[in-house]
Amino acid sequence: DAGITQSPRHKVTETGTPVTLRCHQTENHRYMYWYRQDPGHGLRLIHYSYGVKDTDKGEVSDGYSVSRSKTEDFLLTLESATSSQTSVYFCAISSAAEAFFGQGTRLTVV
Amino acid sequence: DAKTTQPPSMDCAEGRAANLPCNHSTISGNEYVYWYRQIHSQGPQYIIHGLKNNETNEMASLIITEDRKSSTLILPHATLRDTAVYYCIEPTGNQFYFGTGTSLTVIP
Numbered sequence: 001d002a003g004i005t006q007s008p009r010h011k012v013t014e015t016g017t018p019v020t021l022r023c024h025q026t027e028n029h030r031y032m033y034w035y036r037q038d039p040g041h042g043l044r045l046i047h048y049s050y051g052v053k054d055t056d057k058g059e060v061s062d063g064y065s066v067s068r069s070k071t072e073d074f075l076l077t078l079e080s081a082t083s084s085q086t087s088v089y090f091c092a093i094s095s096a097a098e099a100f101f102g103q104g105t106r107l108t109v110v
Numbered sequence: 111d112a113k114t115t116q117p118p119s120m121d122c123a124e125g126r127a128a129n130l131p132c133n134h135s136t137i138s139g140n141e142y143v144y145w146y147r148q149i150h151s152q153g154p155q156y157i158i159h160g161l162k163n164n165e166t167n168e169m170a171s172l173i174i175t176e177d178r179k180s181s182t183l184i185l186p187h188a189t190l191r192d193t194a195v196y197y198c199i200e201p202t203g204n205q206f207y208f209g210t211g212t213s214l215t216v217i218p
Contacts, residue, residue, distance in 0.1 A: 031204050033205075033206065042209055042210040042211055043154065044208070045205060045208075050204065058205070090154070092154075094206075096204055098144060098156040101154045
């Protein structure tokens with residue numbers, strides 16, 4: 001799907017452990033985004049990037065950090081996972097026009 | 111935060127046109143309106159976008175009012191596979207903020 005891959009697709013982790021989700025693109029798009037989706041909330045923007053080493057917070061950034069050391073990779077890290085971070089996480093890429101989304105990562109924190 | 115308003119749900123008979131409205135009354139003069147849909151638990155899928163002229167592609171048509179404060183996405187002949195949540199988005203810069211969208215159910 002538009003050259004965007006999320007990994008892992010599913011993960012179960014314990015409360016308090018660190019977790020890193022990876023978004024990889026082959027389109028050389030400038031912008032990359034991380035969203036979470038929970039029932040009744042639609043998609044909410046966590047962090048986004050507008051270039052290598054250039055990132056900014058979205059609407060629900062608390063408890064998350066990101067890094068983009070290469071154009072093609074955007075990493076989302078939960079430093080100490082909590083049960084409230086159980087969610088489906090979507091990555092998206094954009095070249096300043098329409099955005100294309102990955103297939104999602106289902107994260108369960110127990 | 112999302113700057114658009116959509117009805118939470120709609121039904122449409124199979125084969126009929128589905129007209130999904132969106133209010134974006136705070137839109138600025140140079141911001142596009144984008145439409146996406148999400149089928150079940152898949153990633154959102156881009157449908158169409160426009161600035162002030164009506165747009166049409168192989169998936170849908172987009173009608174934007176002259177004052178640009180609202181728009182309507184038209185699926186001309188809805189099929190069961192069009193059952194999905196449809197999101198109308200007014201980006202803030204290059205940030206896409208989603209609301210809760212309209213859940214469209216196409217009825218056989």
